[in-house]
Amino acid sequence: MMRSISWKRHLTGYAFISPFVIGFLVFTAIPIVVSLYLSFTSYDLFSAPKWIGLDNYDRMFNKDPKYWNSLRVTLIYVFGGVPLRLAFALMIAMLLNAKARGIGLYRTIYYLPSIIGGSVAVSIMWRNLFNDEGLVNMALNALGIGSVRWFGEPLAALWMLIFLSVWQFGSSMLIFLAGLKNIPASLHEAAEVDGANAVQRFFRITIPMLTPIILFNLIMQIISAFLTFIPAYIISKGEGGPLDGTMLYSLYLFRRAFVFTDMGYAAAMAWIMLLIVAVVSSVLFASSKFWVHYESKGGE
Amino acid sequence: MKSWFKALTTTALAVSLAACGSGGGGKSESSDAGASGSGSPSASAPADSGKQVTLRFAWWGSQPRHDYTLKLIDMYEKLHPNVKIEPEYANFDDYWKKLAPEATAQQLPDIIQMDLSYIAQYGTKNQLVDLKPLIDKGLINTADIAENALSGGKVGDKLYGFTTGVNALNVDYDPELLKKVGIDKIPETWTWDDYKSYALKAGSQGLYFDVGLRPEVFFGYYLRQNGKTLYSPDGTQLGYDDDSLFVNFFGMTTGITKAKGEPAPDVTAQIKGVEDDLVVKSKAISNWQWSNQYIGLQSTAKRPLEIAPLPGPNVEKGMFLKPSMYLSIAQNSKNQEEAAKFIDFFVNDVEANKLILGDRGVPLSSKVKEALKPLLTPEQQKVFDYIAWVESHSSPMDPVDPIGAGEVASIFKTYDEMMKYNKITPEDAAKKFREEANAVLAKNKQ
Numbered sequence: 069m070m071r072s073i074s075w076k077r078h079l080t081g082y083a084f085i086s087p088f089v090i091g092f093l094v095f096t097a098i099p100i101v102v103s104l105y106l107s108f109t110s111y112d113l114f115s116a117p118k119w120i121g122l123d124n125y126d127r128m129f130n131k132d133p134k135y136w137n138s139l140r141v142t143l144i145y146v147f148g149g150v151p152l153r154l155a156f157a158l159m160i161a162m163l164l165n166a167k168a169r170g171i172g173l174y175r176t177i178y179y180l181p182s183i184i185g186g187s188v189a190v191s192i193m194w195r196n197l198f199n200d201e202g203l204v205n206m207a208l209n210a211l212g213i214g215s216v217r218w219f220g221e222p223l224a225a226l227w228m229l230i231f232l233s234v235w236q237f238g239s240s241m242l243i244f245l246a247g248l249k250n251i252p253a254s255l256h257e258a259a260e261v262d263g264a265n266a267v268q269r270f271f272r273i274t275i276p277m278l279t280p281i282i283l284f285n286l287i288m289q290i291i292s293a294f295l296t297f298i299p300a301y302i303i304s305k306g307e308g309g310p311l312d313g314t315m316l317y318s319l320y321l322f323r324r325a326f327v328f329t330d331m332g333y334a335a336a337m338a339w340i341m342l343l344i345v346a347v348v349s350s351v352l353f354a355s356s357k358f359w360v361h362y363e364s365k366g367g368e
Numbered sequence: 369m370k371s372w373f374k375a376l377t378t379t380a381l382a383v384s385l386a387a388c389g390s391g392g393g394g395k396s397e398s399s400d401a402g403a404s405g406s407g408s409p410s411a412s413a414p415a416d417s418g419k420q421v422t423l424r425f426a427w428w429g430s431q432p433r434h435d436y437t438l439k440l441i442d443m444y445e446k447l448h449p450n451v452k453i454e455p456e457y458a459n460f461d462d463y464w465k466k467l468a469p470e471a472t473a474q475q476l477p478d479i480i481q482m483d484l485s486y487i488a489q490y491g492t493k494n495q496l497v498d499l500k501p502l503i504d505k506g507l508i509n510t511a512d513i514a515e516n517a518l519s520g521g522k523v524g525d526k527l528y529g530f531t532t533g534v535n536a537l538n539v540d541y542d543p544e545l546l547k548k549v550g551i552d553k554i555p556e557t558w559t560w561d562d563y564k565s566y567a568l569k570a571g572s573q574g575l576y577f578d579v580g581l582r583p584e585v586f587f588g589y590y591l592r593q594n595g596k597t598l599y600s601p602d603g604t605q606l607g608y609d610d611d612s613l614f615v616n617f618f619g620m621t622t623g624i625t626k627a628k629g630e631p632a633p634d635v636t637a638q639i640k641g642v643e644d645d646l647v648v649k650s651k652a653i654s655n656w657q658w659s660n661q662y663i664g665l666q667s668t669a670k671r672p673l674e675i676a677p678l679p680g681p682n683v684e685k686g687m688f689l690k691p692s693m694y695l696s697i698a699q700n701s702k703n704q705e706e707a708a709k710f711i712d713f714f715v716n717d718v719e720a721n722k723l724i725l726g727d728r729g730v731p732l733s734s735k736v737k738e739a740l741k742p743l744l745t746p747e748q749q750k751v752f753d754y755i756a757w758v759e760s761h762s763s764p765m766d767p768v769d770p771i772g773a774g775e776v777a778s779i780f781k782t783y784d785e786m787m788k789y790n791k792i793t794p795e796d797a798a799k800k801f802r803e804e805a806n807a808v809l810a811k812n813k814q
Contacts, residue, residue, distance in 0.1 A: 113472040131807075134782075199638055218793035220634045222789075307460060311785050312636040326465040328775045 107152060107336035113329045130330035135337070137312050141226060146293040149230040154285055157237035158278075161244035175245070179238040191302035194232050221305070222313020229314055232299050242286045247281035248274070264341035279360040287349055294345050297322065317341055371752055377750050378799070398480040415659035419712070421703045423710060426456040429727075430641045432664050436723045438473035443720065446712055451706060466776075471495050476698035483527045483693055485769040485777070487521070491528035492771070496696045497704055498526040499711075505692055507708035509716050512733040523768060529694025530711050533605050533660065533729020534691055536758040537589060539578075539676040540662045541654035549573050549653070554676035560590075560698060563679045564620055571629030574801075576652035577596060578629075579645065580636050583780040584773075586656065590617050592763070593686035603770025606812045614798035618787055625788045631784040642668045654705070658727045659758075660692045666747050673747070675754045677761070687762035692729030717740035730755040772808040779804045 072368050082089075083327040107124060109117035128135050164175050181190070197203050198218040205215035251274065275282075297318035300308065308315030308323070317337070325334035410586050427437060434457050441453045456477055458466060464486065470476050477497060510518065519531035541554060549570045555562075567577035577774065579588075588598040590613065597607035608614075624630045631646065637647060642661075645653035648669045655665060659675070666673045670728055673769075677683055685717065693715060697707045714719055718739040721731055727743070730752055731737055737752070784796040793802070 112488065112493075113468050114495065174424045200635060217634060219638070220632070225634070237484065305637060307637065309637045310632075311787065311789055312782065312793065326468060327461075327778070 072086070075195055075245050084193065096105035103338060106332050107184045107339050110330040111331040113331055117332065120354055121330070122219050124333045125340075127333065128336060128340065134312065134315070134320065137313045138308075141313065141315055142294060142317040144223075145230060145233075145296065146290055148227070149233045150286065150289045150293050152230065153234045153289060154240055154282070156234050158244050160237060160273075161241045163249055164241070164245060165248045172231075179242060181235055181238055183238065188298060188302055191299045194228075194299070195303045198228060219310065222311045225304075225313045229296075229299050229303065229316075232303075233293065233296065240289060243285055244283055245279065247278050251277045262356075265311060276361045280362060283356050283360050290348060290352070291345055293339065294348075326364070370670050389456070403672045407756045409782050415487040419641065420452070421450060421706045421794055422452045422454060423479060423701075423707055425479040425710070426453045426463070426467070426477040427481035428460045429459055430459065430664060431643075432667060433727055436725075436727070437440070440714075440720055440723045443723070444710060445776045447713075448709075451710075453710070461678060470580055474577055474700040478698055478701040478703055479710055480696045480698055481532075481693055482696040484520075484690065485528050485811055486771075487696070488523050489769050490696070491523040495699050496528040497699055497701070498528065499530055499708070500527045502697070502704065502708040503527075505705075505708075507705055508712040511718070512735040514732065514734075517732045520765065520768075521694050529691070529696045530715065531691035531732055533692050533731045534755060535659040535661075535692040535729045535784050536687060536755060536762065537656070537678050538662065538754060539645065539654050540658045540673050540676060541676060542650070543672065543674050545575060545650060545653045546624050549575055551638075553674070554654075555610065556677060557683075558618065559681055560679045564624065565627030567624045568627050569629075570653055571624065574628075576629065576631050576646060577624070578654045578656055579647065580625075580630055580633070581654045581656055582777075583618075583784040584777040586678075587614070587617050587780075588766075589686045592688070593680075593682040595685065595764050599766065599770050599809070600772070603767070603772075604807060604811070606802060611798040611802065613794075614661040614801070615794045618797065619783075622734070622787045622794060626790075631729060633788055645669075647673070650748065658690070658692060659754055660727055661746055662751050663725065663727050668698060672811055675750050677754075677757070679791060685800070687758055687763040689758055689762055690765055725744060726751055770809060770812050772811060773809050776805045779808070 070193060073280075096308070102252060106117055109121070110120045111117035117222045139350065150254065160178055164171060164178065168174075195202075199205070200215060200217060202218075204218070209215055217224075218228055255273050256269055259273055295318055296316055300316045300319045301322070304314045304319075304320070306323070308319050318341075319336045321334050321341070324330045369718075373531055391596075398640055425441065427433070429437070435679045437457070438455060441455055445451060445453060450734070456466075460465075460483075467480070471490065471493075480490075480496070482490065487496075499508065502508060515532075518527065518531055520534075521527050521531050537543070539554065543553060546553065549566075551566055551569070554566075560604055563577075563735065570577035584598060591608050594608075596613065597612075599605075600607040621630065625632060642648065642664050645665060645668065646654060647655045647665060654676075655661075656678070657665075662673065662675060676685060680686075697704050697711070697772055701707055714724075715731065716736065718736055721736045721740060722743060725740065731740070739750075741752075779801060783792065783801045786792045787794055787797050
């Protein structure tokens with residue numbers, strides 16, 4: 069008697085979570101398992117996958133210079149772009165932390181770019197701004213400076229992508245803002261009374277108090293930067309040029325998968341990317357005990 | 369709590385594994401069903417019942433082509449009220465990215481515009497139907513088409529693509545710009561040496577002579593001139609042994625790029641369509657491309673352009689007529705006969721071809737060609753005349769591109785760019801290209 073009631077209760081519970089569970093299985097769990105299987109196969113989309121063991125991984129590490137290039141480009145993009153983006157986000161957050169009239173409106177305005185930031189439209193706009201005949205060059209020409217080939221060199225083109233990413237600071241900015249609001253005003257007041265200037269207060273109070281937020285933002289931004297695809301795809305017309313200079317990992321993976329219909333290799337690449345992201349995240353977590361300051365120690 | 373979580377994850381894992389297993393099994397079943405079912409729908413569908421059918425028709429191209437093709441579909445739907453055609457179009461690169469997953473899902477459009485570099489892959493992997501039986505049934509009329517003109521759509525002994533028209537490589541140039549740099553016209557008998565001197569001359573005067581030569585296409589032509597081919601006949605390796613050919617050709621083009629006779633790769637990478645073409649914008653004198661593209665280029669530039677053949681020597685050995693594109697029918701199509709009728713309309717109907725006007729190659733049907741003659745603008749007539757000239761100044765085309773040709777072209781492009789950016793010498797590029805291209809092509813050995 070008791071048993072059947074509890075069984076029914078559980079059933080109700082399962083019924084309620086079934087939309088998520090089914091969605092998770094069908095769209096996440098099963099594809100993940102299948103992609104692991106595919107990474108050990110040669111699969112061209114047209115005929116059934118053929119088991120080739122570790123060949124894809126062997127080819128990736130030992131025989132594919134383009135793979136290493138994409139990894140190099142992605143590392144520059146991540147470790148060049150993320151610090152810049154976070155610094156920028158913190159700067160704007162500090163500005164918007166001021167008590168001024170209409171500050172809510174400013175916050176909204178500054179957050180807007182990141183709502184549309186990763187999207188196709190912004191990438192197209194970026195491309196049109198910095199084209200050889202884009203708006204920026206038109207302005208430079210009008211000023212008599214002459215046009216600049218913004219996407220002319222591999223490294224320059226990559227930095228153009230990094231600057232685009234810096235511009236999408238909105239979500240980290242909001243989180244920083246919330247963190248800043250949580251710093252007790254009394255700390256700043258006390259320091260001020262003791263004669264600390266603004267710079268000292270920033271480095272001795274604001275930054276240490278923000279370190280948990282910085283850690284969170286750092287990890288989130290690094291993960292999303294590793295997975296960046298849209299801007300590189302749009303701006304280089306899907307080719308990763310010039311000279312593979314904007315061939316981000318995801319873009320190369322996409323090209324292997326859908327341009328060369330090399331699905332097995334692409335799946336193997338995806339798994340290595342997962343490992344890289346996991347390693348980078350755990351290193352950051354491990355390092356956090358040296359630099360992240362938690363207000364309440366021993367809260368357990 | 370913990371044991372619940374464990375139970376849940378184990379069930380989830382079990383379910384996913386089971387689903388995975390059945391998914392694998394299901395797939396082979398469905399592909400079997402697809403193969404055996406392919407004959408039956410056409411057999412069961414009555415020839416012209418007035419039954420409502422919907423056909424999907426996919427093509428690549430640029431805006432002018434999309435515009436007239438949509439008109440052509442309207443025309444067909446008016447003539448056949450029971451047929452509805454859903455258009456799907458994109459530019460060349462995006463088109464193939466979309467088509468490959470559709471093939472996996474057995475969801476290919478009924479009628480597919482097909483290209484020389486992909487027909488082997490789609491054909492040999494059972495994605496396309498052999499058109500011969502449909503032609504034999506009289507669904508596509510070939511009475512006005514020369515006997516061997518269709519053979520360009522054959523892979524092995526199966527006809528996987530119906531040629532929409534032929535084209536040939538050509539140099540489309542702006543005679544006014546050419547005069548600006550002090551050259552009267554490009555003579556029919558010009559050579560690569562002439563090309564080099566013209567291009568350097570243009571570059572020194574701040575004009576590009578051309579907008580870049582696609583390496584696999586024009587080096588392919590250069591190889592033919594020298595009695596070689598880019599791919600070996602069986603498609604398992606490159607078709608030339610002598611890397612000095614590579615070094616000569618790319619030494620020349622790289623030198624021209626460095627002298628600004630040709631735009632750097634990052635400049636051409638910004639060209640999104642014929643609207644941005646450097647010839648249209650009067651920044652380059654010529655565009656080396658396929659003859660059917662002349663029409664789109666000229667109509668966008670809106671000023672007279674001329675056509676010249678490619679440089680010699682041995683033009684006859686290098687030049688060839690190529691099916692500009694094919695129309696194919698998908699193996700998974702449930703309306704193959706209706707699809708065949710549309711192809712018939714496309715290649716044989718005079719009114720339809722008045723819209724196409726040679727944009728998909730000079731038509732094969734003599735009747736259509738005859739009917740179009742009075743309608744052609746002098747510009748369009750040039751393409752038809754040029755094709756007639758090539759007919760008597762060419763040799764047979766190489767076999768259709770092997771599987772992996774797309775990847776080889778992409779490797780080629782990378783090394784071409786590296787040479788132009790001074791990151792590698794032509795000598796080293798020749799070796800590296802051979803190594804990597806052969807690795808791709810070796811997969812065709814079986």
